[in-house]
Amino acid sequence: xxxxxxxxxxxxxxxxxxxxxxxxxxxxxxxxxxxxxxxxxxxxxxxxxxxxxxxxxxxxxxxxxxxxxxxxxxxxxxxxxxxxxxxxxxxxxxxxxxxxxx
Numbered sequence: 694x695x696x697x698x699x700x701x702x703x704x705x706x707x708x709x710x711x712x713x714x715x716x717x718x719x720x721x722x723x724x725x726x727x728x729x730x731x732x733x734x735x736x737x738x739x740x741x742x743x744x745x746x747x748x749x750x751x752x753x754x755x756x757x758x759x760x761x762x763x764x765x766x767x768x769x770x771x772x773x774x775x776x777x778x779x780x781x782x783x784x785x786x787x788x789x790x791x792x793x794x795x
Contacts, residue, residue, distance in 0.1 A: 696708045696780045697749055697755075698793070711723075746769040748786060749762065749771065749772045750774075750776025758779050
């Protein structure tokens with residue numbers, strides 16, 4: 694289960710320094726080693742894509758949803774107009790997500 698995933702995290706997460714966790718508003722430090730690690734785990738091909746369900750909203754202000762569609766073309770893709778990086782109103786998909794995991 695992926696929601697608006699950063700499929701090219703080593704390209705999009707590139708800032709060293711203090712950051713905020715928007716779930717609990719705690720802060721954490723991003724260091725050079727974190728970015729180096731992201732580069733080391735980047736994969737060119739994702740296997741068993743049918744095991745993934747991906748929820749995407751086109752108006753994600755952080756990531757381009759097309760990147761996920763290109764990286765995971767064989768996954769179960771749900772693409773909506775509008776929305777945001779937080780995937781607005783995700784609770785509408787809780788039943789579908791539960792069914793997917795069964």
